[in-house]
Amino acid sequence: MEWVNLQTLWFALIAVLFIGYFVLEGFDFGVGILSRFLASDDTDRRVMINTIGPVWDGNEVWIITAGGAMFAAFPLWYATVFSSFYLPLFLILLALIVRGVSFEFRGKRSDDRWRWWWDQAIFWGSLLPALLWGVALANFVQGIPIADNGLYVGTLWDLLSPYALLGGVASLSMFTLHGAMYLALKTEEGGVIAERAHALALWLGLVVAAGVIAFLGWTYLNALAVGDTGVVPGIIPVSAMLAAVAAPILVRERLHGWAFAATTAMIALVVLTLFLNLYPRLLVSSIDPAFDITVSNARASDLTLTIMTWAAIVFLPIVLAYQSWTYWVFRHRISRASVEAPSDTPMQVLERRLARHRARGQERDT
Amino acid sequence: MDALELARIQFGTTTVYHFFFVPLSIGLAPLVAIFHTQYVRTGEERYRRLAKFWGKIFLVVFAMGVVTGIVQEFQFGMNWSAYSWFVGDIFGAPLALEGLLAFFLESTFLGLWIFGWDRLHPKLHVATIWLVVLGTHVSAYFILAANSWMQHPVGYTIDRITGQARLDDFVAVLTNPYLVGQFSHTILASWATGAFLVLGISGYYLFRQREVEVFRSSARTAVALAVLASIGVAFVGHEQAQHLTDAQPMKIAAAEALWETEAGAPLSLFAIGDVQDRRNIVDIGLPRGLAILATNTLDGEVQGINDLQAAYAEEYGEASYIPVVGVTYWSFRIMVGAGLAMIALSLFGLVTSLRGHIADHDRRFNRWWLWLLPWAIALPFLANTAGWILTEMGRQPWVVYGLLRTEDGVSGAVGTGYVATSLLGFTAIYGVLMVVTIGLIVRQVRTGPPEPVEGEELDDDHRTFAPLGAY
Numbered sequence: 001m002e003w004v005n006l007q008t009l010w011f012a013l014i015a016v017l018f019i020g021y022f023v024l025e026g027f028d029f030g031v032g033i034l035s036r037f038l039a040s041d042d043t044d045r046r047v048m049i050n051t052i053g054p055v056w057d058g059n060e061v062w063i064i065t066a067g068g069a070m071f072a073a074f075p076l077w078y079a080t081v082f083s084s085f086y087l088p089l090f091l092i093l094l095a096l097i098v099r100g101v102s103f104e105f106r107g108k109r110s111d112d113r114w115r116w117w118w119d120q121a122i123f124w125g126s127l128l129p130a131l132l133w134g135v136a137l138a139n140f141v142q143g144i145p146i147a148d149n150g151l152y153v154g155t156l157w158d159l160l161s162p163y164a165l166l167g168g169v170a171s172l173s174m175f176t177l178h179g180a181m182y183l184a185l186k187t188e189e190g191g192v193i194a195e196r197a198h199a200l201a202l203w204l205g206l207v208v209a210a211g212v213i214a215f216l217g218w219t220y221l222n223a224l225a226v227g228d229t230g231v232v233p234g235i236i237p238v239s240a241m242l243a244a245v246a247a248p249i250l251v252r253e254r255l256h257g258w259a260f261a262a263t264t265a266m267i268a269l270v271v272l273t274l275f276l277n278l279y280p281r282l283l284v285s286s287i288d289p290a291f292d293i294t295v296s297n298a299r300a301s302d303l304t305l306t307i308m309t310w311a312a313i314v315f316l317p318i319v320l321a322y323q324s325w326t327y328w329v330f331r332h333r334i335s336r337a338s339v340e341a342p343s344d345t346p347m348q349v350l351e352r353r354l355a356r357h358r359a360r361g362q363e364r365d366t
Numbered sequence: 367m368d369a370l371e372l373a374r375i376q377f378g379t380t381t382v383y384h385f386f387f388v389p390l391s392i393g394l395a396p397l398v399a400i401f402h403t404q405y406v407r408t409g410e411e412r413y414r415r416l417a418k419f420w421g422k423i424f425l426v427v428f429a430m431g432v433v434t435g436i437v438q439e440f441q442f443g444m445n446w447s448a449y450s451w452f453v454g455d456i457f458g459a460p461l462a463l464e465g466l467l468a469f470f471l472e473s474t475f476l477g478l479w480i481f482g483w484d485r486l487h488p489k490l491h492v493a494t495i496w497l498v499v500l501g502t503h504v505s506a507y508f509i510l511a512a513n514s515w516m517q518h519p520v521g522y523t524i525d526r527i528t529g530q531a532r533l534d535d536f537v538a539v540l541t542n543p544y545l546v547g548q549f550s551h552t553i554l555a556s557w558a559t560g561a562f563l564v565l566g567i568s569g570y571y572l573f574r575q576r577e578v579e580v581f582r583s584s585a586r587t588a589v590a591l592a593v594l595a596s597i598g599v600a601f602v603g604h605e606q607a608q609h610l611t612d613a614q615p616m617k618i619a620a621a622e623a624l625w626e627t628e629a630g631a632p633l634s635l636f637a638i639g640d641v642q643d644r645r646n647i648v649d650i651g652l653p654r655g656l657a658i659l660a661t662n663t664l665d666g667e668v669q670g671i672n673d674l675q676a677a678y679a680e681e682y683g684e685a686s687y688i689p690v691v692g693v694t695y696w697s698f699r700i701m702v703g704a705g706l707a708m709i710a711l712s713l714f715g716l717v718t719s720l721r722g723h724i725a726d727h728d729r730r731f732n733r734w735w736l737w738l739l740p741w742a743i744a745l746p747f748l749a750n751t752a753g754w755i756l757t758e759m760g761r762q763p764w765v766v767y768g769l770l771r772t773e774d775g776v777s778g779a780v781g782t783g784y785v786a787t788s789l790l791g792f793t794a795i796y797g798v799l800m801v802v803t804i805g806l807i808v809r810q811v812r813t814g815p816p817e818p819v820e821g822e823e824l825d826d827d828h829r830t831f832a833p834l835g836a837y
Contacts, residue, residue, distance in 0.1 A: 053477070053480070053481055054477035054478065054480065054481040054482075055474075055477055056477075057432060057473035057474075057476065057477055058470060058473045058474035058477055060432075060436075060473070061465060061469040061470045061473050061474075064435075064436060064439060064465045064469055065462060065465030065466055065469065065470070067439050067440065067443075067461075067465075068439065068458065068461040068462030068463075068464065068465045068466075069458075069462045069465075070458075071439075071442070071443070071450065071454055071457070071458035071461055071462065072454065072455075072458025072459045072461065072462040073458070073462075074454075075450060075451050075453075075454020075455060075458060075530070076451055076454075078443050078450055078454060078458070079443055079447035079448070079450040079451040079454070079777075080447065081443065082440060082442070082443020082444045082447065082450070083443060083444055083445075083447035083777040083778075083779050083780050084779065086444055086780055086784045086788070087784065087787070089440055089444060090444070090784075090787070090788045090791060093436060093437050093440055093792075094791060094792075094795060096433060096436055097433040097434070097436070097437070097795060097799075098795065100429060100432060100433040101429050101430060101433055101799060101802075103429075104425055104426060104429040105426070105429075105802065105806065108426075108806050108809070108810075109809075150447075150451070151778050151779045152779035153779070300454060300455045300458065300533075301455050301532045301533055303532075303533045303534070303536065304455050304456070304458070304459055304533045304536075307459060307533075307536050308459055308462060308463075311462075311463055311466060311467075312466070315466045315467055316466070319466065319470045319471075319474075322470075322471075322474055322475075323470070323474055326474055326477060326478055329478065329482065329485050329486065330481060330485070354406070354409055354488055355409075
């Protein structure tokens with residue numbers, strides 16, 4: 001594949017995987033966080049969890065695939081990032097473990113203490129990664145103390161600079177708002193959860209807009225200070241800020257679908273800004289630019305990148321197609337009645353459909 | 367203990383733990399899919415109840431497999447960054463492909479299966495669980511391709527400038543002779559694991575004569591799978607041992623505690639070794655057994671540990687190339703012993719199933735067999751764990767056979783305190799989750815399959831979106 005710059009292509013594809021992950025699992029995290037604040041009882045919490053029930057696991061695969069793609073396309077990047085961000089990643093892993101099983105486990109028993117524990121797991125397991133991913137990504141751009149050959153020489157505190165923490169607060173608040181818009185769309189119109197999500201979004205949207213403007217502004221100033229703005233065309237961060245400002249306005253107009261589109265665009269554009277700012281670097285060394293991990297010094301061989309490119313060309317559209325189809329299948333809003341309905345078990349419904357199906361078959365035969 | 371040792375303990379612990387759930391998912395998924403398919407085809411109530419009952423257990427197991435799997439992917443970079451850097455060009459691609467081709471497939475379609483009861487046409491719905499089955503198997507293929515490359519590197523060159531392994535031939539990596547054996551062995555072992563769980567729980571019910579109609583069906587299906595898988599896994603294992611004799615002779619020698627090269631070597635049944643003096647004090651063996659196992663001939667020569675050590679020292683430099691012989695020797699015996707017990711139990715099941723009295727509680731032998739089955743659930747787990755310990759510890763001191771030593775693969779930048787923290791953290795959370803998971807499965811077993819539905823209601827007006835309330 002000489003007609004394409006493979007390392008740039010894979011930089012772009014990994015950016016796409018991260019954007020996909022933050023846009024999709026972003027609202028999962030938001031719903032998990034908001035399950036503590038917007039629900040008035042257990043039924044409400046079940047409604048909220050069920051809005052993401054069929055999709056959260058598929059959404060999480062985006063980061064697993066992104067990790068695999070980092071490993072395959074830029075082994076040095078993968079090795080350095082994962083060993084440098086050791087404790088944050090350890091916390092993210094713990095969070096994703098308890099959060100993942102809690103969706104499956106919490107409904108298995110109806111006792112209050114059991115559910116209380118899994119609700120804690122859902123809340124903290126959503127909040128921690130929502131915060132820490134922002135911290136991590138901000139650090140990619142700002143730089144961390146890595147020496148020659150990708151060896152991290154800093155401490156935990158080097159990862160917690162004010163800029164990185166702002167990145168964390170920005171991601172946490174963006175995902176929470178994104179989750180609120182998702183709930184406004186996926187729960188009963190005019191219902192308690194949708195209304196509470198709407199009310200929260202009215203003020204949270206302003207916080208997010210301020211956070212995004214501050215974070216992207218700081219990103220740009222940082223880049224100017226070292227005289228290297230990557231390849232950021234100003235229009236990308238500016239659009240991100242506009243989307244962030246548009247979200248609370250659209251909420252005020254009760255255009256929740258558009259507001260969700262705005263938070264989606266905002267997250268995608270913020271992540272895109274960071275990646276564009278990074279290029280052609282992958283991880284900045286705060287010690288010496290000579291130690292930066294870049295697309296050229298970290299890349300895999302032409303052969304590996306070519307094979308991966310063909311796999312991505314063939315399979316990424318297929319994945320997108322069936323994931324989109326899933327969202328289409330589960331496009332309906334979820335109400336309290338729908339999670340309560342004790343008489344109509346899934347199997348009873350299937351039973352009826354089967355019976356109907358066979359009855360039609362018999363009609364045809366006779 | 368230093369970071370290297372802790373990182374090794376962490377990898378061993380998290381991997382063994384992860385691999386409790388993986389084979390169970392791979393083995394249970396097809397059984398759930400079979401029951402669901404039977405239901406859609408025949409409309410018989412017992413199949414609906416079986417699909418539902420085993421489906422619930424499958425979901426608990428699958429969730430645990432997913433969340434512990436993320437740790438596996440991250441851990442390479444966290445604790446083994448030097449290794450990751452060295453192998454990334456080859457090892458990363460199967461990992462990325464596993465995500466793209468398998469994880470997306472299984473997680474998305476599992477979501478559709480769980481929540482799709484009311485949404486999808488029954489035939490389309492049953493297709494979603496078969497896609498999950500496909501996903502679990504494709505996933506196994508790619509991760510085992512990666513592992514096989516560590517066992518038997520093929521299709522690579524070493525970069526003269528950086529010293530990294532570079533991909534030379536991807537088809538060779540995907541058709542690695544080691545992989546052919548390892549994939550079939552692992553898949554058959556996984557089917558056996560699923561079959562023995564279903565058999566064990568069915569045995570629990572049949573022994574108590576509860577829900578006989580329902581669990582007779584699942585026991586018969588599971589027996590068929592158990593026979594196929596437990597015998598198949600032994601045959602493939604035999605092929606693997608022969609391949610290993612060429613590819614990793616040290617592993618075979620250590621697994622047999624064979625210190626000196628021998629023609630027509632016996633198959634050791636019980637040995638007490640003296641690792642210091644590199645010899646066995648006690649060794650009881652089947653004459654010529656190892657020669658047959660390793661070479662398919664009565665007088666084939668099998669190389670001993672001492673000769674191999676001398677040869678490796680010459681090739682790779684002065685160091686010990688002997689894995690922990692006691693661990694390899696006994697893990698091999700535990701694996702084979704558990705496997706043989708599984709073959710015996712499933713063959714008995716086949717006979718009693720063919721004679722049509724699998725659920726018969728009054729026949730003496732059958733009653734003992736039913737009583738044994740729940741305990742036999744432990745057998746495949748024992749065999750799986752021992753098998754992986756043999757595979758991975760038998761390869762030491764190498765992490766990539768002949769290319770990279772384990773001690774050279776560890777992260778340079780990660781201190782002992784960090785690894786200790788994560789080891790403690792994972793162990794604690796994994797311990798709690800194991801108790802919870804077993805508790806939930808036991809609870810599910812005690813609760814039993816869902817109530818049968820009487821009559822056929824066609825009233826479409828009362829349709830609600832109830833299935834969405836699955837959580």
